[in-house]
Every structure is written in C-alpha cells, then in structure tokens.
Amino acid sequence: MRNSNFVEVVVMPDILPQQQLLLELIIISGDIGVPDSEDSSIFFRTMNECKAKGWIKISTFGGGYNKLSITDYGRSLVNSGKSTPQKTA
Template identity: 45%
Template sequence: MAAPLPQQRLLLELLVMSGDIAAQELAEGSILWRTIDECKSEGWLTVKTISSGFHTVSITGAGRLVIGQFG
C-alpha cells in the first residue's frame, strides 16, 4: 500500500474527524476534487450523490487503515 500524498492525508484526516463532507459538483477540476478522485481510486473513500450537484464523501475502512499506518 502506497503512502498517501500530503493533500490526500489531509483529506483523509478531515474525514476521520468529521465523518462525512459534502462536495459541490461545480467545483470539479479543483484541487479538492482531484484529491477526492485520487483517494477514491485507491479505495480510501466513497462518493455518493445526495442531490443534484452535491455529493457526500465518506472514508472507508481502507482509508482509516492507511491513516493508521502512515498517520
């Protein structure tokens, strides 16, 4: 398992502390969305549509594990 990059670690730690976050679709292409997509591809978080244009981002067990190993 690869160590998370600093921005990935920051996002994962935020999700550990807060539970879930909402992300607006209009911000796609931003640093936040690129980081979300990177973490999602690693299996560290999930993204679900909650309403038109808004998504909920949640940490997975694998995301908690990577923070525990490299945090």
C-alpha cells in the first residue's frame, strides 16, 4: 500500500523531450543512418545537442550518410529515469 503523502517523480538531468525521444529511438532501433548534409531542422539541432552533451556519437558511414550511436552515458541517462518518491506539501 502506498503512502498518500508521496508522489512519484521522474528525475532526468536537463533532457528535453525531443532529446529523450531521439535517445530512446536509437536504443530501440540500434544505430541510425542520417544524411551527412545537415539542415536547420529540429532533428539535426536535437542530434547536435545530444552529441555536444556526450549522449550520442556521430561517425561517417559512407554514401552520403552518417551513423548515430548512443553512448554508454546516453543509455544510462535514459535507463536512469527511475521514479523517486518525493513528499508533497
């Protein structure tokens, strides 16, 4: 039985919804191929934000494509979305 004075909160360190979605997609799908010619889309901005934070790595795949892979840090970030009990007022 749960104590009604507590609520479960998912604690994630400064990860935006689109960043989490990209990380989860890579975890579910494995490596992802993306065009090596970037544009100003939300996808490429999100990809570069995740790379800058060390959550993914981008490597040359060939044929005009790059490969996105999740790093151990990125995987642990998504997997650490544990619920933490916090007392309500």
